[in-house]
Amino acid sequence: MFRCWGPHWGWVPCAPTPWLLLSLLVCSAPFGLQGEETRQVSMEVISGWPNPQNLLHIRAVGSNSTLHYVWSSLGPPAVVLVATNTTQSVLSVNWSLLLSPDPAGALMVLPRSSIQFSSALVFTRLLEFDSTNASEGAQPPGKPYPPYSLAKFSWNNITNSLDLANLSADFQGRPVDDPTGAFANGTLTFKVQAFSRSGRPAQPPRLLHTADVCQLEVALVGASPRGNHSLFGLEVATLPQGPDCPSVNERNSIDDEYAPAVFQLNQLLWGSSPSGFMQWRPVAFSEEERARESALPCQASTLHSTLASSLPHSPIVQAFFGSQNNFCAFNLTFGAPTGPGYWDQYYLCWSMLLGMGFPPVDIFSPLVLGIMAVALGAPGLMFLGGGLFLLLRHRRYSKYQSIN
Ligand SMILES: *[C@@H]1O[C@H](CO)[C@@H](O)[C@H](O)[C@H]1NC(C)=O
Ligand SMILES: *[C@@H]1O[C@H](CO)[C@@H](O)[C@H](O)[C@H]1NC(C)=O
Ligand SMILES: *[C@@H]1O[C@H](CO)[C@@H](O)[C@H](O)[C@H]1NC(C)=O
Ligand SMILES: *[C@@H]1O[C@H](CO)[C@@H](O)[C@H](O)[C@H]1NC(C)=O
Ligand SMILES: *[C@@H]1O[C@H](CO)[C@@H](O)[C@H](O)[C@H]1NC(C)=O
Ligand SMILES: *[C@@H]1O[C@H](CO)[C@@H](O)[C@H](O)[C@H]1NC(C)=O
Ligand SMILES: *[C@@H]1O[C@H](CO)[C@@H](O)[C@H](O)[C@H]1NC(C)=O
Ligand SMILES: *[C@@H]1O[C@H](CO)[C@@H](O)[C@H](O)[C@H]1NC(C)=O
Ligand SMILES: *[C@@H]1O[C@H](CO)[C@@H](O)[C@H](O)[C@H]1NC(C)=O
Numbered sequence: 001m002f003r004c005w006g007p008h009w010g011w012v013p014c015a016p017t018p019w020l021l022l023s024l025l026v027c028s029a030p031f032g033l034q035g036e037e038t039r040q041v042s043m044e045v046i047s048g049w050p051n052p053q054n055l056l057h058i059r060a061v062g063s064n065s066t067l068h069y070v071w072s073s074l075g076p077p078a079v080v081l082v083a084t085n086t087t088q089s090v091l092s093v094n095w096s097l098l099l100s101p102d103p104a105g106a107l108m109v110l111p112r113s114s115i116q117f118s119s120a121l122v123f124t125r126l127l128e129f130d131s132t133n134a135s136e137g138a139q140p141p142g143k144p145y146p147p148y149s150l151a152k153f154s155w156n157n158i159t160n161s162l163d164l165a166n167l168s169a170d171f172q173g174r175p176v177d178d179p180t181g182a183f184a185n186g187t188l189t190f191k192v193q194a195f196s197r198s199g200r201p202a203q204p205p206r207l208l209h210t211a212d213v214c215q216l217e218v219a220l221v222g223a224s225p226r227g228n229h230s231l232f233g234l235e236v237a238t239l240p241q242g243p244d245c246p247s248v249n250e251r252n253s254i255d256d257e258y259a260p261a262v263f264q265l266n267q268l269l270w271g272s273s274p275s276g277f278m279q280w281r282p283v284a285f286s287e288e289e290r291a292r293e294s295a296l297p298c299q300a301s302t303l304h305s306t307l308a309s310s311l312p313h314s315p316i317v318q319a320f321f322g323s324q325n326n327f328c329a330f331n332l333t334f335g336a337p338t339g340p341g342y343w344d345q346y347y348l349c350w351s352m353l354l355g356m357g358f359p360p361v362d363i364f365s366p367l368v369l370g371i372m373a374v375a376l377g378a379p380g381l382m383f384l385g386g387g388l389f390l391l392l393r394h395r396r397y398s399k400y401q402s403i404n
Contacts, residue, residue, distance in 0.1 A: 046093055062212075064087065068089070068091055070107060071171070071300065076125075085250050103319040104322040105319070117271075125147040130230060150175065152312075189220075195209050206258040220347075232334055239328070241275070246328065247303065274358050277353075277354075277355055278355075279354075286340045299332070302330040
């Protein structure tokens with residue numbers, strides 16, 4: 001377990017030496033250019049018959065590769081990711097097989113020999129905890145309420161939310177059985193967005209994306225919590241690439257220009273690059289207006305091996321990968337017992353990137369680069385630059401302390 005927000009700006013190197021600044025500058029620049037700059041991205045809802053189910057295919061064609069993302073709410077919301085080394089690969093769906101009890105083989109990417117990487121991510125459960133008596137940073141963050149299985153949700157027709165201009169679609173769901181009426185006015189939304197070129201969204205946390213990734217925004221809106229201090233979370237499962245579960249690592253940055261007061265970037269890598277990755281800032285928001293005041297910490301547990309039988313079953317994962325016994329699962333939880341929370345406005349939103357290839361890496365923002373330029377300009381200015389940096393950092397530090 002690790003904590004990914006809050007008092008952790010202690011990670012910030014407090015007195016950067018000129019050599020550190022130099023090496024950061026030199027190492028960071030070339031990485032900013034990695035990943036395909038543009039891809040030909042198409043987004044298509046594949047309709048089935050006679051029992052329609054949401055199946056969204058994102059196909060991103062680059063100069064010598066194609067990435068496929070297949071999102072579905074058949075079973076718990078899930079995505080299958082496939083990277084191929086040709087521009088010609090296609091998705092093939094056998095609906096009658098997909099809707100059968102044994103859907104193995106119903107989803108294929110052809111030609112099979114072009115596949116370089118494949119994995120899947122399944123959003124299995126919506127978790128809720130009573131954090132009334134929980135201590136700060138505890139895992140789990142309170143007493144768990146019975147989770148909502150996302151396999152037992154009913155989902156809207158994504159065709160109505162398909163926005164081909166913005167390459168986005170929304171899966172909006174609520175529990176099929178809702179005896180307490182908690183979701184009478186509530187919805188859980190998975191907003192999927194693809195990009196044909198690299199950039200950065202207008203809304204925090206403003207994760208840098210390339211054309212190789214999909215963004216997922218999860219929003220819980222209007223659902224009645226079961227207690228006065230409910231924290232919510234998501235259980236996420238994936239397929240390991242080998243005998244061991246992938247791990248989540250944390251990158252620290254001294255730059256918070258795009259995500260105020262967040263100095264970490266969490267990353268799940270399925271293998272050594274280039275493979276698949278999931279990337280997120282450890283922050284969620286409790287208001288539609290995503291500001292520092294509504295920022296919630298986000299904690300991720302470590303991934304551990306989990307038997308398929310203890311997780312809601314995902315037909316699309318079975319359709320592509322056949323029957324799998326072992327998954328790796330982890331919990332993401334949003335919020336802390338004190339501070340802003342879901343309880344303020346019954347609103348929670350978190351976003352992440354899912355991609356294949358090289359994960360996007362932030363280069364430093366102009367502000368920080370400016371400071372470095374000064375520091376590197378003349379040897380005599382180096383220490384001045386360091387001092388300025390410290391001063392600035394200190395000012396920011398005191399600014400942030402007002403949150404607590
Ligand atoms: C969604 O609506 C479209 C057209 O309105 C229809 O063809 C499709 O089958 C529907 N899909 C689902 C999952 O209901
Ligand atoms: C694919 O294209 C990229 C850039 O266009 C190039 O660097 C890479 O070597 C190519 N890969 C293969 C397998 O041809
Ligand atoms: C789809 O799968 C069924 C078996 O469930 C098979 O009989 C049928 O031929 C398949 N369709 C195609 C187009 O491959
Ligand atoms: C794609 O990869 C396969 C094996 O992974 C290889 O046999 C094939 O030559 C590659 N194709 C191209 C166009 O690089
Ligand atoms: C919290 O602690 C108080 C006092 O120890 C206890 O009375 C109360 O039942 C606890 N609440 C929960 C939800 O555990
Ligand atoms: C695309 O998204 C932007 C911002 O979310 C929105 O203002 C715009 O209306 C969207 N475009 C279309 C065609 O819906
Ligand atoms: C749902 O909204 C309606 C109207 O705003 C309100 O009367 C009702 O109490 C709400 N129900 C729940 C469970 O929050
Ligand atoms: C929730 O808060 C309300 C009003 O503040 C209080 O009456 C109620 O007892 C609290 N419920 C629980 C489960 O703590
Ligand atoms: C996630 O949290 C729930 C509730 O505490 C727990 O039952 C479940 O085992 C956890 N899952 C993982 C993968 O840690």
